[in-house]
Amino acid sequence: MRRRFAAVRGVLQGPRGPLGWVLLLVAVFALAQLGTVTGRDTPDTKNYLAYALSLRGEDKRETAAVVIDHACAGRAARARREQSVDVLKFDAPSPAARVAKKCRAELWREVDSRLRAGQTGGHTLPFLSARFMRIFEVRPGYPVFLVPFVTVLGATWGLWAAGVTVTAAGGVLVHLLLRTRRVPVHLALTGQALYYVLPCGTTAMRPMAEGLMLALTLAALWGCALALDGRRGAGIALAGGALAALFAVKHSQALFLGVGLAAAGALIAVRRWTRGRSPGGAVLGL
Incomplete structure (x- = not known):
């Protein structure tokens, strides 16, 4: 558990300490959503x-x-x-x-x-x-996620807060994923901001399962990135946990993503093998 938190801190802080910028983007995004608390329903x-x-x-x-x-x-x-x-x-x-x-x-x-x-x-x-x-x-996953929000804040503000939470988390996961793959800080922050302003952020804010699906998909991808970066235990645990949670949200999406990640892992292993290199424990784990 400590290693996982250390991985998050290491990716967020980095040499330039971008944690403040990450949180600032989250705060700006959340404040911008106050203009449309209702009317997002599907x-x-x-x-x-x-x-x-x-x-x-x-x-x-x-x-x-x-x-x-x-x-x-x-x-x-x-x-x-x-x-x-x-x-x-x-x-x-x-x-x-x-x-x-x-x-x-x-x-x-x-x-x-x-x-x-x-x-x-x-x-x-x-x-x-x-x-x-x-x-x-x-599909019990998204309703279970909503329960604490609607219990504390009621239907309208609870759905809004749930949307802000899951969309903000998705943007942070984009940043973490990019930083894990050694993308420069300013580009990782740009990726986070783009997640918020592009249609993926708009869709994630709607009170339906897609926002949680996007966040869990990004969490699984970040787990794969951690595994390929040498943090195999934390990466495989994160990817597996995200896929399990995604199965409860929408099982077809979880199966599709799981098959896709398995195929990607197989391709990487074959490519390494043809070049005379070991496939790597992280790839085999995926």
Whole structure:
């Protein structure tokens, strides 16, 4: 364990001590997200939030009330933003209240009818058919990650804080990965900043599993980089742990990444062998 922390400190501090710059980028990114606390939802958000609330012990009706209120607040916020940039309607009365009311009526009608029909199993709410909802039932990783955030901060701020946390972590992992591969400090910081401002950062901030998937994928890649850099034990443990966690988030992604890393390790081993060099314990471990 001490060796792993030492590896992190060594990569972050380096000869120029960039830790302060890494944290500054994280702070700037987090502050920038305060402008859009609501309105990032996707159709999947309702299912993940319902799953998280169910893990916390809420019943179906209580969960539905929180999830529907959050989803409709997001729709209302998006409607208000769209109106504010419409040159013909920007000064019209806000549509937020009307959109939220219509949204609540629609979602409650869908959920209530399915609950009355007996579709009450699982951790999610019956927004769609039971067959479709089973897709989310086998993805407990992201809801488990959300539980402490929504418990402490509530649905809206909890989802926002979870998004900031996982996206900030992804950027830091980009920096760590690049520094482990001997990329100069200023380029590693540039990579971290680009992660935040490019579409990958926008996607990671959305309240769905993709942000956590990206962070765990980067953690696995960093583990591989550590292993190739000679820190085999820490690297293999990190890569294996990240893949295991990723399997709980989305097993298809974990399997794809695992096969890809295994293939990459095999190619490196073959290349070293053809050049008369030992494949290396780190490569064989991967």
